[in-house]
Structure formats: C-alpha cells, structure tokens
Amino acid sequence: MLRLTLIIVLIAAICSAKHVKKVKRTQDVEENCWAESHPFVQCSILASRPDGYPVFRELTQARNMTESKRVLLAEGNLERICSEARTHLNCMIEALESSSVKCKEVYESQQMTEELFDNAVSFLNDICDDEVLEAIRRNLDCAWNLEVHSKVYKCIYPNSEKDCSKLGPEASHTDFYECFEEKHRRNCDADDIVSCASEAVANECDDDEAGQLVELLGNSYFDKFPACPDNRHLKSLLKFFK
Numbered sequence: 577m578l579r580l581t582l583i584i585v586l587i588a589a590i591c592s593a594k595h596v597k598k599v600k601r602t603q604d605v606e607e608n609c610w611a612e613s614h615p616f617v618q619c620s621i622l623a624s625r626p627d628g629y630p631v632f633r634e635l636t637q638a639r640n641m642t643e644s645k646r647v648l649l650a651e652g653n654l655e656r657i658c659s660e661a662r663t664h665l666n667c668m669i670e671a672l673e674s675s676s677v678k679c680k681e682v683y684e685s686q687q688m689t690e691e692l693f694d695n696a697v698s699f700l701n702d703i704c705d706d707e708v709l710e711a712i713r714r715n716l717d718c719a720w721n722l723e724v725h726s727k728v729y730k731c732i733y734p735n736s737e738k739d740c741s742k743l744g745p746e747a748s749h750t751d752f753y754e755c756f757e758e759k760h761r762r763n764c765d766a767d768d769i770v771s772c773a774s775e776a777v778a779n780e781c782d783d784d785e786a787g788q789l790v791e792l793l794g795n796s797y798f799d800k801f802p803a804c805p806d807n808r809h810l811k812s813l814l815k816f817f818k
Contacts, residue, residue: 658704731772770794
C-alpha cells in the first residue's frame with residue numbers, strides 16, 4: 577500500500593501533465609484553450625521537459641522497484657517530490673482560475689476541475705507532513721516490494737487472478753467480456769480497501785506503524801477521491817506508471 581499511496585501522491589502532483597488529450601478542435605478552441613501559449617497548457621509543457629520535475633522524472637524512469645526505492649530513499653527526495661507536486665498543482669490551479677469560461681468548460685470535459693485540484697492539494701498537504709514523510713522513510717524499505725504490491729492490488733481488484741483464458745474456444749464473445757469485466761472489477765468499499773492494504777503492509781513489515789501509516793494515507797486519499805470514481809482522469813494519469 578505504501579507503493580500505492582506514494583504513486584497516488586505523484587498522481588496528485590502531476591494532475592493533468594500529459595493529460596491534455598487531442599480533441600476534435602475548432603480553430604477557435606485551439607487558439608483559446610489548447611494552444612501552447614495558454615497558461616494551462618504551459619503547465620503540462622513544463623512537466624514534460626527533462627528539467628521540469630527532475631526527481632519525479634527520475635522516479636518514472638526507474639527500471640524496477642529496487643531503483644525506484646533508491647530514488648525515494650535518497651536524502652531529501654521525498655521533500656523534493658512534495659515541492660515538485662506543489663509547484664505543478666499551483667501552476668494548474670492558477671492557470672485554470674485565469675482561464676475563460678469557455679476554456680474551463682473544455683478542461684472540465686476532460687475531468688480537469690477546480691475540485692480535482694483542490695482535493696489533490698489537500699491530500700498532498702496530508703502526506704507531505706514532516707512526521708508522515710519520516711514514517712514513510714522508516715517503512716519504505718520493507719513495504720516497497722512486489723509481494724506487497726501484489727497483495728495490495730488484490731485489495732483493490734479482488735478478482736485480479738481470474739484466468740479468462742480457461743474459458744476455452746467454445747466461449748462466446750459475451751463470455752470473455754463478462755470474464756474480463758469481473759477480473760478488472762474494482763472493490764468500491766474504501767474502508768475494506770484500506771483495512772486490507774493496512775493488514776498486508778503490517779504483516780510484511782511486522783510493524784504496527786507501517787499498517788497505521790497505510791491506514792492514515794488511505795483514509796486521507798479516499799476522503800477526497802472515491803474508490804470507484806465515475807470519471808476518466810485517474811485512468812489517464814495512471815499511464816505515467818506503466
């Protein structure tokens with residue numbers, strides 16, 4: 577769960593970087609909303625530059641969990657990620673506030689709303705507290721591994737191990753569709769996800785603090801974002817971490 581919650585921090589931090597999708601544009605919309613000169617788009621351009629957010633970039637370029645753990649545990653990097661996150665969120669919020677009504681409607685159609693950014697800031701403030709960051713450092717070594725990640729993933733997607741390939745050649749298209757729908761069905765009970773993930777991390781680390789940390793972060797996150805959001809922005813943002 578620590579891996580998940582830290583990723584969520586980064587998702588909150590880079591809310592909408594590279595999220596500016598190609599849409600069917602009129603010349604007017606392009607000039608007013610999606611042009612590179614628009615402040616809102618400039619925020620995303622900054623995020624995509626090699627020197628834009630160096631620690632976040634280094635983390636996303638890590639080849640495996642061992643490398644990403646090294647990046648996160650490097651002295652001062654958690655604080656730097658928080659700083660990069662705040663910089664980007666402030667950029668997006670200020671740009672959105674100064675946008676025209678028409679452009680705000682265009683951005684909101686892509687799920688980029690003031691409420692989203694405000695919630696991201698609130699979550700960032702919770703997780704970037706000095707005591708929380710120190711607790712993350714103390715527990716990251718034991719919690720950041722594939723075994724824990726797999727267990728936490730099952731907390732969110734309880735049917736993730738379902739093997740749809742066993743349906744056989746006689747299965748219909750509908751059978752396969754329903755199987756994959758079930759395989760990727762999310763657990764929408766936030767309390768259950770947090771409890772499950774907290775237990776998984778506490779058992780791995782053999783430390784109550786690790787479980788309590790996950791509970792704190794998980795409750796903070798789900799207080800601001802639904803467990804099963806009826807929107808597309810998180811799916812888009814998760815592409816950063818593939």
